Amino acid sequence: MEFLFITPQELKSTTILGGNVDKDKFLFSIANTQIITIQALLGTELYDVILEGAENDSLTGDYLELYTKYVKPITKNQALAEYIKISSYMVTNGGAYKHVAENAELMSEEEIVRLADTYAGIADTYIRRFYKWLDKHSITEYKTYQDEVNASKNMKNRSGWFFNQSSNQVEDMRQMGSYNDDECLPHYHNR
Numbered sequence: 001m002e003f004l005f006i007t008p009q010e011l012k013s014t015t016i017l018g019g020n021v022d023k024d025k026f027l028f029s030i031a032n033t034q035i036i037t038i039q040a041l042l043g044t045e046l047y048d049v050i051l052e053g054a055e056n057d058s059l060t061g062d063y064l065e066l067y068t069k070y071v072k073p074i075t076k077n078q079a080l081a082e083y084i085k086i087s088s089y090m091v092t093n094g095g096a097y098k099h100v101a102e103n104a105e106l107m108s109e110e111e112i113v114r115l116a117d118t119y120a121g122i123a124d125t126y127i128r129r130f131y132k133w134l135d136k137h138s139i140t141e142y143k144t145y146q147d148e149v150n151a152s153k154n155m156k157n158r159s160g161w162f163f164n165q166s167s168n169q170v171e172d173m174r175q176m177g178s179y180n181d182d183e184c185l186p187h188y189h190n191r
Contacts, residue, residue, distance in 0.1 A: 003055040004030045005038070005067075005075040015080050015119070029083040030075060037078050038071055041127065046141040062137050070130040074123045081119035085112060 008023035011030070039047040050067055053059035059067050088106070090097045100106060107115070134142065 002031060002034075003051060005034060005054060005072055006030055006079065010072075011076055011080065014076065017080060017083070025087070026079070026083045029079040033075050033079040033082060037123070038075055041074070041130065042071075043141075043143055045143060046139060049141045062139060066130075066133070066137075066139070070126055070133065074126045074130070077119045077123035077126070081116045081123065084116040084119065088112075 004027070008027065011017055011026070012019050012021065017026070034051075042050060050059070050063065050071060053063055054067055054071075088098050088100075090099055098106075
């Protein structure tokens with residue numbers, strides 16, 4: 001099994017996720033967030049360094065700071081945002097179902113999106129802080145282009161179901177000509 005930046009217990013104890021939720025219901029959200037969001041944010045080379053160091057508990061200095069102050073919070077909040085959107089659904093041999101608990105009122109689609117966006121917004125805040133942090137720290141493994149990952153793109157992690165608007169996509173704000181300092185586009189020191 002792949003190493004996860006956030007343990008199920010960390011996710012349960014530091015968010016609104018209930019302590020009795022079976023970890024098998026949301027582990028894939030953590031794993032997907034690592035690949036889709038974190039690897040795209042860091043680039044493959046730095047992602048591999050952070051993954052190996054976290055797994056071996058050998059991160060120090062800037063790498064440890066990067067991991068604890070940015071990678072873990074982004075992973076936690078984005079994974080929860082993704083799980084919230086699908087948490088009521090189950091696909092089994094008998095088909096796809098929507099779970100309804102006794103003595104509970106289901107949230108509307110709008111309420112679910114709003115709750116998921118709250119946690120995606122927290123992840124976005126950490127992503128903006130990561131870009132500012134990166135401007136002040138030199139990380140050798142951070143490169144703007146490598147393998148299939150283009151870390152020069154500004155991450156837009158806002159979650160939400162697709163309604164003719166972008167969702168969880170990476171947009172290259174430089175090519176679009178619409179970025180400004182408020183969006184915290186990095187000034188890459190490591191090329």
